[in-house]
Amino acid sequence: NAGVMQNPRHLVRRRGQEARLRCSPMKGHSHVYWYRQLPEEGLKFMVYLQKENIIDESGMPKERFSAEFPKEGPSILRIQQVVRGDSAAYFCASSQDIQETQYFGPGTRLLVL
Amino acid sequence: QKEVEQNSGPLSVPEGAIASLNCTYSDRGSQSFFWYRQYSGKSPELIMSIYSNGDKEDGRFTAQLNKASQYVSLLIRDSQPSDSATYLCAVKRGSSNTGKLIFGQGTTLQVKP
Numbered sequence: 001n002a003g004v005m006q007n008p009r010h011l012v013r014r015r016g017q018e019a020r021l022r023c024s025p026m027k028g029h030s031h032v033y034w035y036r037q038l039p040e041e042g043l044k045f046m047v048y049l050q051k052e053n054i055i056d057e058s059g060m061p062k063e064r065f066s067a068e069f070p071k072e073g074p075s076i077l078r079i080q081q082v083v084r085g086d087s088a089a090y091f092c093a094s095s096q097d098i099q100e101t102q103y104f105g106p107g108t109r110l111l112v113l
Numbered sequence: 114q115k116e117v118e119q120n121s122g123p124l125s126v127p128e129g130a131i132a133s134l135n136c137t138y139s140d141r142g143s144q145s146f147f148w149y150r151q152y153s154g155k156s157p158e159l160i161m162s163i164y165s166n167g168d169k170e171d172g173r174f175t176a177q178l179n180k181a182s183q184y185v186s187l188l189i190r191d192s193q194p195s196d197s198a199t200y201l202c203a204v205k206r207g208s209s210n211t212g213k214l215i216f217g218q219g220t221t222l223q224v225k226p
Binding site: 031033035041042043044045048055056058059091093095098099101102103104105106107 | 145147149155156157158159162201203211212213214215216217218219
């Protein structure tokens with residue numbers, strides 16, 4: 001049973017470019033969560049999605065960041081016009097139900113030059 | 114006041130000793146509590162979950178929850194060098210419309226051979 005998959009594992013972007021991070025949840029999981037871990041900081045919740053719906057985006061920056069979880073395909077976290085402060089590890093987690101345990105993917109490490 | 118607080122450490126214990134990791138939380142409505150282990154450069158891995166007051170044991174790990182004191186701890190018996198990692202305490206609120214986890218900063222554990 002494959003775990004949560006994220007790609008790319010490493011992403012380098014120049015300031016002003018767009019970053020697209022993909023997450024495929026575990027088989028049977030329909031709840032996806034995105035977290036960000038800045039250098040030397042803890043994990044911070046960004047957004048919680050179910051298929052085709054954003055349930056809670058209280059942790060998302062108001063500008064430049066967006067997320068989706070289409071009916072078919074992976075969840076996408078998009079960062080437009082990246083800045084150096086966006087450099088971080090972005091983790092996706094999935095669960096079978098809102099009350100169930102969240103399992104984390106390997107993360108995407110974004111570096112903005 | 115941070116919602117979830119942990120001593121950042123490092124906590125250093127000799128091999129074979131008991132490591133005690135502590136976490137306090139501020140929201141009395143919190144219902145679910147988790148300990149994740151994160152090795153440097155890797156993703157969080159679930160160690161224990163606990164939902165009711167008291168102790169929960171799994172192998173060398175024991176989680177303890179005291180909701181009245183808003184305190185959750187993790188004991189690691191017979192500590193091994195391979196236990197050296199950052200341990201993240203995470204809390205989920207009781208509200209039903211979000212599954213987001215609130216993480217502490219993490220405690221770095223060093224087990225010395």
